[in-house]
Amino acid sequence: DVVMTQSPLSLPVTLGQPASISCRSSQSLVYSDGNTYLNWFQQRPGQSPRRLIYKVSNRDSGVPDRFSGSGSGTDFTLKISRVEAEDVGVYYCMQGIHWPPTFGGGTKVEIE
């Protein structure tokens, strides 16, 4: 199985400051069609996961533009330009081109 490794496990941030989460895959996430399939999900406390970003850098409808994704091959980053209180939660990266689909272990973003 493809292992998705996220860091850090916990990320205390100050409101209004930037935050960055790293995700590394054990195999390349470049598909045969030339696209790279790395996705990010947000899970707020007590809620179900919600997709934020698909195919590395495409934001889902309704996702604030303070969220951005980047990376290539096996190394990816989710950035929040200015953290707001509603961003508290756990963030997961995920790949779906190598079976079975696998998630990173999650990064907990909290306000310090």
Place this chain on the structure above:
Amino acid sequence: EVQLVESGGGLVQPGGSLRLSCAASMFSFSTFWMSWVRQAPGKGLEWVANIKQDGSEKYYVDSVKGRFTISRDNAKNSLYLQMNSLRAEDTAVYYCARWAGRTKDFDNWGQGTLVTVSS
């Protein structure tokens, strides 16, 4: 807006069975692969099973093969997960999720239903 509503969770003894349901609405259910994803208490996300649009292909995580069966009824816009021989390690919130083939991920999730396996 896509809606996925799970039901059927509860407390069950080890070795017991449970059937989860997921009612889908506001999209063309029969044209999408569907999935179950679970989350053990305080833990991360784990894909459990996928089923093709017409039910002809099904895939499972190794830990549930031979014990869980995913199925669907397109006429009722419903997804199911029959869970047999349940173990303590199956304790989790089970989410119904829509598999997005174009992005190869889960683009919509239900609110989840809690399954607790304990004596």
